[in-house]
Amino acid sequence: MTSLIERYRDRLSLEPGDPVVSLEEGSTPLIEASRLSERLGVRAYLKFEGGNPTGSFKDRGMTVAVSRAMGRGAEAVICASTGNTAASAAAYAARAGLRGAVIVPEGKIAIGKLAQALMHGARVIALQGNFDDALTIVRELAQKHPVELVNSVNPHRIEGQKTAAFEVVEELGEAPGALAIPVGNAGNVTAYWRGFQEVGTAPILYGFQAEGAAPLVEGHPVANPETVASAIRIGNPARWEEAMTAFTGSRGRVAAVSDDQILDAYRWLAANEGVFCEPASAASVAGLLAHGLPVAEDTAPPESVVCVLTGHGLKDPDTALGKAPAVVNCDNDLSAVERAVFD
Numbered sequence: 001m002t003s004l005i006e007r008y009r010d011r012l013s014l015e016p017g018d019p020v021v022s023l024e025e026g027s028t029p030l031i032e033a034s035r036l037s038e039r040l041g042v043r044a045y046l047k048f049e050g051g052n053p054t055g056s057f058k059d060r061g062m063t064v065a066v067s068r069a070m071g072r073g074a075e076a077v078i079c080a081s082t083g084n085t086a087a088s089a090a091a092y093a094a095r096a097g098l099r100g101a102v103i104v105p106e107g108k109i110a111i112g113k114l115a116q117a118l119m120h121g122a123r124v125i126a127l128q129g130n131f132d133d134a135l136t137i138v139r140e141l142a143q144k145h146p147v148e149l150v151n152s153v154n155p156h157r158i159e160g161q162k163t164a165a166f167e168v169v170e171e172l173g174e175a176p177g178a179l180a181i182p183v184g185n186a187g188n189v190t191a192y193w194r195g196f197q198e199v200g201t202a203p204i205l206y207g208f209q210a211e212g213a214a215p216l217v218e219g220h221p222v223a224n225p226e227t228v229a230s231a232i233r234i235g236n237p238a239r240w241e242e243a244m245t246a247f248t249g250s251r252g253r254v255a256a257v258s259d260d261q262i263l264d265a266y267r268w269l270a271a272n273e274g275v276f277c278e279p280a281s282a283a284s285v286a287g288l289l290a291h292g293l294p295v296a297e298d299t300a301p302p303e304s305v306v307c308v309l310t311g312h313g314l315k316d317p318d319t320a321l322g323k324a325p326a327v328v329n330c331d332n333d334l335s336a337v338e339r340a341v342f343d
């Protein structure tokens with residue numbers, strides 16, 4: 001295995017002298033999903049970004065952002081986060097020997113992400129506010145103090161994340177007809193679009209937001225975003241314009257899915273494809289199941305679709321256990337176990 005920077009350095013934004021801070025991210029599985037293909041009537045693949053070292057796609061951007069920060073002589077990194085960016089920033093900061101601080105909305109991040117950020121030694125600050133409030137504050141802090149802001153407003157994050165599009169095209173031998181992706185702060189859809197364009201391709205992009213946190217669908221910021229998919233509980237995406245450019249340019253669209261649709265897709269994927277992603281990730285599949293793959297009038301329907309599963313299901317055991325069937329308790333006895341297994 002090699003680092004993402006070693007594989008793609010000539011196409012990334014690093015300076016020649018920058019060190020490589022890596023956990024061997026990228027090269028994630030692209031899994032053909034036969035049952036999902038049947039339901040959608042189109043060949044479907046799952047790009048399982050939960051396979052990254054900290055369990056989400058954030059690592060692709062973080063390796064580049066933290067390597068560049070080291071090159072610039074930074075001593076600390078900071079971010080606002082719904083959880084995954086925090087976990088990733090904390091891990092890469094630890095790897096680089098930098099200090100890390102992460103600002104998260106109090107009580108609103110999945111427990112696995114919190115455990116990661118704390119274990120990697122970041123200072124974790126729980127803000128009495130939402131992600132949008134936290135992002136506003138860290139942007140100001142980064143202006144006032146010598147800390148590197150590693151949210152996706154950092155251009156190097158987008159550079160690293162675009163490599164997922166390279167991988168998809170390399171692995172399929174061509175671009176897929178379409179790509180479905182959950183949208184929160186809108187950095188990732190921006191990154192995929194850049195990556196696809198850099199290799200001369202333009203699959204239809206379908207973006208999905210949670211109904212209670214769907215500013216791009218509604219056309220205005222949402223003051224109090226709410227959704228079970230805590231990773232995408234965002235009311236005012238930083239990369240709003242770029243995301244809309246990606247949807248328009250790819251002849252795709254952005255639509256909303258309800259929390260129930262998200263949770264149904266989340267469970268269905270785990271039980272029928274053997275792939276356990278976090279709730280926000282399942283928005284990509286939920287969206288296709290709810291809305292199909294609509295195309296513009298003069299556009300041929302796509303023959304294949306890649307669903308980006310942005311983070312690992314183990315990040316959020318609380319939501320999983322809240323939705324899963326009960327455990328069967330049993331006496332320490334052969335026949336009791338027999339009944340428990342076979343009845």
Ligand code: F0G
Nearest residue numbers: 081082084085184185186187188310311
């Ligand atoms: N899926 C997951 C699992 C995420 O953690 C995020 C964003 C998204 C999708 C949306 O990606 O923001 O680029 O549109 N999580 C950020 C965080 C905001 O702080 O971890 P996006």
